Amino acid sequence: MSNADSPAVELRGLTKRFGASIAVDGLDLRMERGSVLALLGPNGAGKTTTTEICEGFQKPDSGAVRVLGLDPIGQSELLRPRIGVMPQGGGAYPGVRADEMLHLVATCAAHPLDPEWLLDVLGLTGSRRTPYKRLSGGQQQRLSLACALVGRPELVFLDEPTAGLDPQARRLVWELVTALRRDGVGVLLTTHLMDEAEALADRVVIVDRGRAVADGTAAELTAAPEGTQELRFRSQRGLPLELLRAALPERCEATEPRPGEYLVRGAVDPQVVSTVTAFCAQHGVFAEDLRVGQRSLEDVFLELTGRELRS
Numbered sequence: 001m002s003n004a005d006s007p008a009v010e011l012r013g014l015t016k017r018f019g020a021s022i023a024v025d026g027l028d029l030r031m032e033r034g035s036v037l038a039l040l041g042p043n044g045a046g047k048t049t050t051t052e053i054c055e056g057f058q059k060p061d062s063g064a065v066r067v068l069g070l071d072p073i074g075q076s077e078l079l080r081p082r083i084g085v086m087p088q089g090g091g092a093y094p095g096v097r098a099d100e101m102l103h104l105v106a107t108c109a110a111h112p113l114d115p116e117w118l119l120d121v122l123g124l125t126g127s128r129r130t131p132y133k134r135l136s137g138g139q140q141q142r143l144s145l146a147c148a149l150v151g152r153p154e155l156v157f158l159d160e161p162t163a164g165l166d167p168q169a170r171r172l173v174w175e176l177v178t179a180l181r182r183d184g185v186g187v188l189l190t191t192h193l194m195d196e197a198e199a200l201a202d203r204v205v206i207v208d209r210g211r212a213v214a215d216g217t218a219a220e221l222t223a224a225p226e227g228t229q230e231l232r233f234r235s236q237r238g239l240p241l242e243l244l245r246a247a248l249p250e251r252c253e254a255t256e257p258r259p260g261e262y263l264v265r266g267a268v269d270p271q272v273v274s275t276v277t278a279f280c281a282q283h284g285v286f287a288e289d290l291r292v293g294q295r296s297l298e299d300v301f302l303e304l305t306g307r308e309l310r311s
């Protein structure tokens with residue numbers, strides 16, 4: 001396969017262990033060029049390890065890795081100028097000023113973007129002379145993003161790019177990712193935020209215990225199985241669901257997946273909606289946020305990866 005035709009990222013059977021624990025467990029993944037792919041997964045699922053292997057910062061134990069058709073370790077000199085990396089938590093020499101750092105990174109690129117323009121776009125002009133250690137967490141995060149983009153990469157790796165950002169800065173990063181995609185730049189991002197994955201990604205891969213457990217567009221992942229609908233509502237915890245079940249048609253199942261959150265799944269029709277609201281009225285409570293239709297990405301995520309906190 002020629003370099004120009006190869007996918008942005010292709011992983012086959014990727015495996016990485018740290019001592020006795022397995023961080024990435026035979027992961028297969030393919031990301032097309034110019035697309036935005038979100039890796040979603042609980043803490044410790046192996047997202048950062050996978051990203052770092054793609055960037056050439058970690059060596060896999062086994063499996064095949066190609067990024068823009070290149071081996072990230074064996075051909076790192078060819079690959080590095082073509083990718084942008086925003087690591088989790090940033091990181092820089094503490095005394096370096098924001099503009100110095102960005103100009104320094106720009107000098108390593110053959111055709112960099114104008115660092116001053118990037119500082120402006122990312123709202124950092126006012127802090128340009130501030131030493132890195134005195135920038136706020138959100139400013140450090142935005143500077144780190146600027147450094148990832150200044151070399152005009154074809155593919156950008158963003159590891160939790162909006163973690164710790166305020167809503168305005170988060171919106172700015174979303175707009176930037178959308179603009180990158182429009183310009184044909186591929187973006188592989190890891191995130192814990194379902195709305196971020198839903199808003200930005202062409203494809204979402206849910207990773208759990210080092211394996212891909214779901215892969216598709218957000219719409220595909222949230223689509224209900226053929227012939228079934230879902231009705232969700234919030235109300236007082238611990239309503240007597242056995243009474244609701246008795247009133248519902250046979251092909252509907254009622255559960256309380258989280259305290260105070262109710263789910264009716266099956267052949268949901270207007271009559272079922274009426275049964276649910278009548279049941280709530282009998283118990284003197286409202287059926288709040290009642291909605292019929294698709295599952296949210298968070299529902300799918302929790303169903304696949306479980307509701308228990310990982311140690």
Ligand SMILES: Nc1ncnc2c1ncn2[C@@H]1O[C@H](COP(=O)(O)OP(=O)(O)OP(=O)(O)O)[C@@H](O)[C@H]1O
Nearest residue numbers: 018021022023041042043044045046047048049050
């Ligand atoms: N350098 C390392 N040494 C030992 N164990 C590691 C190392 N890096 C990662 N791990 C372990 O590998 C597993 C996967 O970690 P990784 O950071 O890739 O997960 P993640 O999905 O990015 O998690 P988070 O969402 O918390 O950032 C975890 O169990 C972690 O403790």
